[in-house]
Amino acid sequence: MDQxxxxxxxxxPHVLVFPIPFQGPVNCALKLAELLCLSGICVTFLNTExxxxxxxxxxxxxxxxSRYPNFKFETVPDGLEHEKPVSGDGFMExxxxxxxxxxxxxxxxxxxxxxxxxxxxxxxxxIPDACFSFAVDIAIEASVPVICFETVSxxxxxxxxxxxxxxxxxxxxxxKGNDLDQFIKSVPGTEHIIRxxxxxxxxxxxxxxxxxxxxxxxxxHSVPRTQGLILNTFEELDSLILKHMRKLCPNIYxxxxxxxxxxTQVTANTTxxxxxxxxxxxxxxxxxxxxxxLDKHDPKTVIxxxxxxxxxxxxxxxxxxxxxxxxxxxxxxxxxxxxxxxxGYDESKVPPELLERTKEIGCIVEWxxxxxxxxxxxxxxxxxxxxxxxxxxxxxxxVPMVCWPYFVDQQVNSRFVExxxxxxxxxxxxxDRLRVEKAVxxxxxxxxxxxxxxxxxxxxxxxxxxxxTGSSSNHVGRLIDDILAMSS
Ligand code: UDP
Numbered sequence: 201m202d203q204x205x206x207x208x209x210x211x212x213p214h215v216l217v218f219p220i221p222f223q224g225p226v227n228c229a230l231k232l233a234e235l236l237c238l239s240g241i242c243v244t245f246l247n248t249e250x251x252x253x254x255x256x257x258x259x260x261x262x263x264x265x266s267r268y269p270n271f272k273f274e275t276v277p278d279g280l281e282h283e284k285p286v287s288g289d290g291f292m293e294x295x296x297x298x299x300x301x302x303x304x305x306x307x308x309x310x311x312x313x314x315x316x317x318x319x320x321x322x323x324x325x326x327i328p329d330a331c332f333s334f335a336v337d338i339a340i341e342a343s344v345p346v347i348c349f350e351t352v353s354x355x356x357x358x359x360x361x362x363x364x365x366x367x368x369x370x371x372x373x374x375x376k377g378n379d380l381d382q383f384i385k386s387v388p389g390t391e392h393i394i395r396x397x398x399x400x401x402x403x404x405x406x407x408x409x410x411x412x413x414x415x416x417x418x419x420x421h422s423v424p425r426t427q428g429l430i431l432n433t434f435e436e437l438d439s440l441i442l443k444h445m446r447k448l449c450p451n452i453y454x455x456x457x458x459x460x461x462x463x464t465q466v467t468a469n470t471t472x473x474x475x476x477x478x479x480x481x482x483x484x485x486x487x488x489x490x491x492x493x494l495d496k497h498d499p500k501t502v503i504x505x506x507x508x509x510x511x512x513x514x515x516x517x518x519x520x521x522x523x524x525x526x527x528x529x530x531x532x533x534x535x536x537x538x539x540x541x542x543x544g545y546d547e548s549k550v551p552p553e554l555l556e557r558t559k560e561i562g563c564i565v566e567w568x569x570x571x572x573x574x575x576x577x578x579x580x581x582x583x584x585x586x587x588x589x590x591x592x593x594x595x596x597x598x599v600p601m602v603c604w605p606y607f608v609d610q611q612v613n614s615r616f617v618e619x620x621x622x623x624x625x626x627x628x629x630x631x632d633r634l635r636v637e638k639a640v641x642x643x644x645x646x647x648x649x650x651x652x653x654x655x656x657x658x659x660x661x662x663x664x665x666x667x668x669t670g671s672s673s674n675h676v677g678r679l680i681d682d683i684l685a686m687s688s
Contacts, residue, residue, distance in 0.1 A: 213687035214242040214321045217349075218306075218328040218335055221251035221278065221294055223482070223509035224589045225329055225351040228432060230261070230481040231462040232327070232349060232455070237268040238469050239680045242321065245271065248278035248302050250294070254484065261481050274315065276302045291510070291608075292411050295331075303334045310342045324687035330357075330429065331415065333422035340425070345686040347428035347453075347679070353588040354433050355390075355616045356609030358441040360400035362448060363387045364413070364420050367403065372396070373413075374406045380629070389444045397629060398615035401607040424448050427686065430679065432456040432592060434665035434672050437658065440620065451682075453675040457596040459571055459589075461666040461676065480571055484509075487565040490533055491572060494563075497531055500580030503640055504573055504599075506535035507585035511606035512542045515549065517631045521604070522554055524636020525583065530644060531561045533579075535568050574599055581644045583636070586610040591617065598659030600624050600643040600651035604631065623655040 215236055219229035233243045252275045265271050279301035309315040315323060323344055328335035330348035339346035350357050367373040370386035380397035402412040423429060428451040435454050446452055463479045494502060503525060518541055525532050574597045583602040584590045591613045594601050601624035603614030611628060618626040625639040643651045665672040
């Protein structure tokens with residue numbers, strides 16, 4: 201290689217994307233990485249080993265990324281032996297493993313430059329998950345500009361992450377007493393919306409030394425130190441809180457709904473479009489047969505039930521939701537992820553009438569192509585755990601929701617779905633068959649219900665935001681320009 205080539209190479213923008221090792225964040229980060237690749241930026245995608253193993257078997261994702269010469273995967277050990285569908289309970293186990301094993305190795309990679317040497321060019325910008333505050337510290341130590349990517353919802357980021365030090369100072373966290381319906385006055389912008397029960401689940405602790413609280417407090421302090429913050433939302437959806445958030449983090453890129461923006465841009469740049477069957481980067485294998493089952497149903501008649509990749513339910517909760525859904529008399533597509541029933545699933549304990557009705561009107565799969573499911577015309581409602589990806593995927597398709605939040609941001613998201621976006625029912629902290637049945641009917645019955653109307657409005661605003669001149673497209677363009685400028 202002659203010297204001028206060498207010089208050109210070292211000036212090349214090279215982004216290191218480093219997601220937290222869970223299904224949803226990795227899926228999102230891959231989409232962001234692909235958008236950067238399309239613009240010609242070199243991307244190294246760093247996974248911890250435990251989440252990378254199942255991805256290695258996902259040939260569709262691997263083959264899609266193999267067509268980008270400017271993309272490569274790297275891994276960093278995390279010491280986690282087992283490949284398991286981690287449940288919510290395992291969240292801190294994974295984060296503790298990353299802290300103990302991956303963090304020092306990552307520091308070594310960045311500070312000694314071994315990662316840069318491996319790829320023949322230095323990392324010019326780092327995009328870690330906002331939860332990895334250690335990565336922000338290391339980027340600053342290595343003099344690399346850092347832009348955080350936060351994959352939890354902006355409403356949670358604002359109310360329960362960035363304001364956690366304020367909540368603690370105001371005495372709102374930990375909760376004193378049991379009045380979960382008391383409104384939280386210390387967070388600007390949501391004084392009349394957010395009650396104690398709507399804060400992120402970790403706020404329900406009595407113990408400020410809880411490792412999750414410590415992790416989030418660190419994030420609250422580190423995010424404002426970065427050069428920017430990327431959020432999977434669009435301006436209109438979160439205008440209520442973005443204006444407050446920008447006082448703390450002025451440089452925010454709202455690039456959502458990321459999955460539809462990604463799909464649009466990848467499609468526009470792909471010549472062999474017929475080869476593209478899914479745009480999902482789902483780490484687990486999707487059962488696409490459910491799409492054929494959906495094809496047999498009339499528009500807006502099916503309720504889709506899924507609690508995402510981490511949430512679990514007890515057998516009692518399973519039966520309550522199951523009865524509620526069956527009694528609503530809507531055909532249903534239900535994702536039953538292996539390991540998602542605490543204590544295990546024993547079909548012999550399920551009342552025979554439920555199994556019979558399920559044969560007639562239900563379809564159960566272990567993992568679905570959710571983005572395609574939500575976009576299917578037969579889907580009329582989504583009973584969800586209110587994970588942020590699921591929520592924004594539902595918003596993007598105008599599908600009203602019944603929300604049954606499990607943990608972290610889901611408590612905030614479900615509140616916003618009901619109170620702010622008015623496109624669903626929040627069943628937080630309850631689980632009985634009558635409530636489920638009523639909620640499913642409420643969101644799906646009658647074409648002119650308010651939930652459907654609001655859902656359509658949000659769907660069209662979401663579509664507008666990813667159009668050529670839409671706000672999210674503009675923010676992606678600005679992000680790319682800023683990465684180029686930071687790399688020069
Ligand atoms: N998902 C999927 N198939 C399923 C269930 C979920 O592909 O059967 C995807 C879904 O589209 C979403 C992600 O898994 O992108 C779940 O992310 P979310 O933030 O909603 O919840 P989490 O799994 O992180 O709790």
